[in-house]
Amino acid sequence: MPTLTKLYSMKEAALHNTPDDCWIVVDGKIYDVTKYLEDHPGGADVLLEVTGKDGTEEFEDAGHSKDAKKLMQDYFIGELDLDETPDIPEMEVFRKEQDMDFGSKLVAYAAQYWALPVAAVGISAVVAILYARRK
Numbered sequence: 001m002p003t004l005t006k007l008y009s010m011k012e013a014a015l016h017n018t019p020d021d022c023w024i025v026v027d028g029k030i031y032d033v034t035k036y037l038e039d040h041p042g043g044a045d046v047l048l049e050v051t052g053k054d055g056t057e058e059f060e061d062a063g064h065s066k067d068a069k070k071l072m073q074d075y076f077i078g079e080l081d082l083d084e085t086p087d088i089p090e091m092e093v094f095r096k097e098q099d100m101d102f103g104s105k106l107v108a109y110a111a112q113y114w115a116l117p118v119a120a121v122g123i124s125a126v127v128a129i130l131y132a133r134r135k
Helices: 010-014 034-039 044-049 056-061 066-075 102-112 115-134
Strands: 021-026 029-032 076-080
Touching (some): 010 021, 021 056, 029 066, 034 044, 066 076
Antiparallel strands (some): 021 029, 029 076
16 A cells, blocks of 8 residues: 655745755655754765755765665655646736727627527517408
């Protein structure tokens, strides 16, 4: 059964970039290495340099041992949210209003709502025929 881990965005991980609160991202996993800064063999500066970005390349280039990779699990806090959707601004739709005189509007609405004029003419024709038969 898969384990559930907390997902963090890169933006959120980048906020933790001080010696008092330091998170790093390696291979899509996020580690809180705040308590490890002083014990890191390469020094705290090495870890602080990779906060706010993916430090996978720097980690691999340093040639860490298997023991170092095991030690990382103690500081694991979550995974990078790879399906993070960027903030897309909402589009505003503007409709150009055209100035139309009454006649143009009437024709436009008649074309759009053709059933009303047809019904009016049809009813008028029926009433006229019935009135003519009475006389």
